[in-house]
Amino acid sequence: MSDWLSQVLATLAAILLGVAGIAGLFLGLDSLVGLLPQRLQPRVRPWAYIGPALLILGFYLVYPTLNTLYLSFLDARSERFVGLQNYLWTLTSPEMHVAFRNNLLWIVLMTTFSVGLGLIIAVLVDRVRYEPIAKSVIFLPVAISFVGASVIWRFVYAYKPANVPQIGLLNAAIVALGGRPIGWLVDTAVNNFALIAVGVWLQTGFCMVILSAALKAIPREILEAARVDGASEWRIFWQITVPMISSTIAVVATTVVINALKAFDIVFVMTNGTRGTEVIANRMYKEMFSFLNFGRASAIAVILLLAIVPVMAANIRRFQAQEEMR
Amino acid sequence: MSTVRRVLERLPLHLAVIGLCLIWLLPTVGLLVSSFRPKDAVFATGWWTVFRFPLDFSQFRLDNYIQVLTAQGLGRAFLNSLTIVIPSTVIPITIAAFAGYAFAWMNFPGRQVLFVIVVGLLVVPLQMTLIPLLRIYNRVGFSGTFLGIWLAHTGYGLPFAVYLLRNFFGSLPKDLFEAAYLDGASPLTAFTRLALPLSVPSLASLAIFQFIWVWNDLLVALIYLGGTEKVAPLTLRLSAMVQSLGQDWHLLTAAAFVSMAVPLLVFFTLQRYFVRGILAGSVKG
Numbered sequence: 001m002s003d004w005l006s007q008v009l010a011t012l013a014a015i016l017l018g019v020a021g022i023a024g025l026f027l028g029l030d031s032l033v034g035l036l037p038q039r040l041q042p043r044v045r046p047w048a049y050i051g052p053a054l055l056i057l058g059f060y061l062v063y064p065t066l067n068t069l070y071l072s073f074l075d076a077r078s079e080r081f082v083g084l085q086n087y088l089w090t091l092t093s094p095e096m097h098v099a100f101r102n103n104l105l106w107i108v109l110m111t112t113f114s115v116g117l118g119l120i121i122a123v124l125v126d127r128v129r130y131e132p133i134a135k136s137v138i139f140l141p142v143a144i145s146f147v148g149a150s151v152i153w154r155f156v157y158a159y160k161p162a163n164v165p166q167i168g169l170l171n172a173a174i175v176a177l178g179g180r181p182i183g184w185l186v187d188t189a190v191n192n193f194a195l196i197a198v199g200v201w202l203q204t205g206f207c208m209v210i211l212s213a214a215l216k217a218i219p220r221e222i223l224e225a226a227r228v229d230g231a232s233e234w235r236i237f238w239q240i241t242v243p244m245i246s247s248t249i250a251v252v253a254t255t256v257v258i259n260a261l262k263a264f265d266i267v268f269v270m271t272n273g274t275r276g277t278e279v280i281a282n283r284m285y286k287e288m289f290s291f292l293n294f295g296r297a298s299a300i301a302v303i304l305l306l307a308i309v310p311v312m313a314a315n316i317r318r319f320q321a322q323e324e325m326r
Numbered sequence: 327m328s329t330v331r332r333v334l335e336r337l338p339l340h341l342a343v344i345g346l347c348l349i350w351l352l353p354t355v356g357l358l359v360s361s362f363r364p365k366d367a368v369f370a371t372g373w374w375t376v377f378r379f380p381l382d383f384s385q386f387r388l389d390n391y392i393q394v395l396t397a398q399g400l401g402r403a404f405l406n407s408l409t410i411v412i413p414s415t416v417i418p419i420t421i422a423a424f425a426g427y428a429f430a431w432m433n434f435p436g437r438q439v440l441f442v443i444v445v446g447l448l449v450v451p452l453q454m455t456l457i458p459l460l461r462i463y464n465r466v467g468f469s470g471t472f473l474g475i476w477l478a479h480t481g482y483g484l485p486f487a488v489y490l491l492r493n494f495f496g497s498l499p500k501d502l503f504e505a506a507y508l509d510g511a512s513p514l515t516a517f518t519r520l521a522l523p524l525s526v527p528s529l530a531s532l533a534i535f536q537f538i539w540v541w542n543d544l545l546v547a548l549i550y551l552g553g554t555e556k557v558a559p560l561t562l563r564l565s566a567m568v569q570s571l572g573q574d575w576h577l578l579t580a581a582a583f584v585s586m587a588v589p590l591l592v593f594f595t596l597q598r599y600f601v602r603g604i605l606a607g608s609v610k611g
Contacts, residue, residue, distance in 0.1 A: 007402065011409045014472050018413025022420045030514045045513055046434035053425035053488055054440070060481025061447050064455035071457060117346075124343050127336075136597065137347045140354070143593035143600075144586050145542030147561045151568060151582035152353045155360065155575055167372050167575070169356055201350065213605050262451050265544045269565050284453055285548075294457050301453040312449050319445045 025052065065305070072298035076291075086299035096300075099278045105192055106199065106260040106279065113200045114256050115249065118207025122215055123237065135212065139205035146202065146265030153198045154270055157184035188276045195277060198266050203259065207252050214248035215241065254311055261307055280304060361579040362386040368576045390580035398577065399555070400584050403563040407541060407588075409472055410559050414479035414540045415533055418487050421480065423529070426491030427517050431503060441492065447485040455481075456549050463550060470554035478550050479543070483536050494528045495521055531599040538589050538600070560585040 029048040033041055075082045090096050121138055125131045141149060158168030162181055166172040171181040184194040218241065226236050242249070264281035271277045273286070280300060287297035359373040364387055376385055395401040428434070429441050459478070460469065468474035498521065506516045522529070544561045551557050558566075564578075564585050571577055593600060 004401075007405055011405045014409045015412045018472075018476055019416045022413075022417045026420065026424055034512075042432075043434070046428045046432040046437075049424040049428035049432065050434075050440070052421045053484060056421065056477070056481050057444065057447060057484055060459065060478065061450055061455060061485070062443075064458040065450055067458035068454050121343075121346060124339060124346075127339060128343055130343075134343050134347050138350050139597075139601075140590075140593065141350070143538055143589040144354075145544070145561050145589070147544050147565050147568075148542075148582045148586045151564065151578050152357045154568070155356060155579060156353045158575070165371055167369065169352060169372070169374070172372050172374075201353070204350075209601055210605060258449060262453070268544070269568055281451075281453055285545075288457060298457055301451065301456070304451045305454050308449050308451060312446050315448060316442055316445050319442070 068298045068301050071294055072302045073295075075295050076293040078294050082295065086295045089296055090299045090303055095278065095283065098276055099280045099283045102192055102277065102279050103261060103263070106196055106263050107257055109193070109196045110199045110203065110260045111253055111256045114203040114207050115253050117200065117204045118252070119211050119249070121204070121208045122212035123241070126212070126215060135208065138208055141202045142205045144202070147269050149198055149202055150266055150269035153194075153201070154185070157194055159183045159186075185271055186275055191271065191275055191277050195266055195270060198270070199260070199263065203256055207256065210252050211245065211248060214245040218244050254314075258308060258311060261304060357579045357582055360575060361390055361583045362388070363576065364389065365576040368579075390576045391584070394577055394581045394584060398563070398567065398581065400560065400563055400581055403558055403560045404584065406557055407559040410475055410479075410547070411537055411540045413472075413476045414483075415536045417476055418480040418483040418536060419529060419533055422484055422487030422491050423522065424517075425488050427495050427521055429488070429492040430495035432513075444485050444488050448489060452482060452545060460549055469550050469552060470557055472557060475546065475550050478546055479540050482546065483539065487532055487536070490532055491525070491528065494525050498524060527599065527602065530596070531602045534592060534596050534600050538592060541589055
């Protein structure tokens with residue numbers, strides 16, 4: 001018991017230290033600026049305020065990104081320059097081809113289903129009185145970790161031979177309907193889809209919440225006018241609702257595409273990339289920790305970044321356009 | 327007559343909504359029910375069979391929880407998660423608040439360029455930073471320490487936090503600050519007494535967001551804490567348990583629920599702020 005108590009105390013001490021440290025840093029910096037001559041203060045103070053942020057961003061994001069770019073041209077132990085060899089391996093090896101194919105599958109299916117289902121659910125719940133409850137239920141998985149979700153779904157997918165009772169929900173349903181149980185995570189015909197389904201389950205709530213907010217911003221009069229003119233709900237959906245929230249749909253879809261590109265936790269925990277379920281990020285982790293090939297791991301990371309650069313450019317353009325309107 | 331027709335017409339709508347909700351809820355319900363069942367029962371029959379005798383409470387027990395919290399080391403992992411998550415939320419938001427305020431209301435050369443760089447950093451994949459940082463961490467003895475992972479989460483959470491807070495501070499009326507300065511307030515007072523209290527909702531949603539993100543993170547913990555059991559958070563312990571006890575469902579389900587309890591609590595009590603944070607991050611204006 002005293003062991004527990006000392007652990008709890010250590011936890012509290014660590015938390016206090018971290019929190020007090022950061023507050024002290026800024027108060028200290030500000031009073032240092034206060035010691036300067038009056039005239040200099042307005043010129044120095046901004047740097048005291050953004051300095052810590054710039055230092056951390058430089059150290060944790062800018063420098064490592066450039067360094068990884070450099071490492072990707074060196075060999076496994078970062079000792080010798082090997083030119084484009086790592087990229088050649090990344091683009092031609094069979095292992096990576098499987099990963100690329102699967103990531104493409106993740107991008108297409110997870111985006112289509114998360115955004116599609118999110119939109120359908122947002123439209124449907126808009127018409128029922130228990131909307132808040134229904135939305136909470138769909139949104140709930142957003143709060144669950146990928147690891148937790150992996151355990152939840154490994155249990156849903158659990159497989160037992162045909163002659164004993166099934167304990168996994170999905171196989172029990174199949175057997176009850178007269179089918180044969182399926183090894184969802186080992187059968188190469190279905191395992192990728194089984195993994196992506198977990199991603200969809202996790203992301204749909206996020207899509208739904210944002211799309212629902214956009215739906216509510218459509219002026220009611222426009223919809224009423226269309227209904228008075230005799231347009232069917234189907235036509236209203238495709239010709240008014242979807243075009244009016246298309247920019248939000250684009251933003252949501254981009255977010256899901258990036259998440260699909262970086263998919264890691266679900267695959268790592270549920271199959272670790274075995275039986276044809278490898279993805280880019282998991283492969284990178286393996287190259288880094290299992291094979292200690294830092295050149296290849298870096299090249300894989302650079303490929304991931306390159307795939308995201310267009311999104312980054314679009315982000316910056318959108319931000320600049322917004323600024324001009326301010 | 328017409329009300330009956332109205333109800334019938336709306337029946338497919340209700341069936342679709344309730345059906346989808348059930349599909350979304352069932353996996354989690356299965357986890358929760360199984361975590362309270364004894365080992366033999368979990369292996370012999372599906373969890374849904376408990377609903378045959380829903381009032382028979384003798385089919386539930388707490389053994390699985392007691393075992394994972396003590397023998398499986400989840401109690402310690404829970405404390406570690408707390409030790410990681412609180413500073414990893416407070417530090418980046420404090421740094422981002424100061425930076426966001428300077429970006430919004432102070433003049434300095436390079437203000438625009440630096441902020442555009444922050445916007446660009448929003449989408450840099452974590453993977454891009456892992457190898458160089460891990461090398462530095464190993465060299466200076468930062469890996470496997472709480473300080474190391476606090477700062478790593480700070481770095482990864484900072485672009486979004488700076489972006490969000492700068493936009494929020496920028497939307498406050500200018501006259502407010504001018505009046506404060508006329509009354510002789512220092513910049514620090516204007517920031518702590520004026521800007522911060524006005525942005526409590528934004529700060530709250532950002533904090534909840536970062537909290538859930540860090541609590542649920544596996545990759546950052548895996549890289550920078552590695553195999554050090556002394557500091558491993560819940561996600562790391564849980565993922566190790568999946569690998570070592572793959573089929574011990576009675577333990578895995580209880581462990582998974584322990585790891586989900588805090589985010590679910592945050593989710594149910596602070597859902598409104600959580601949603602607002604998501605909206606602020608993704609939809610402009």
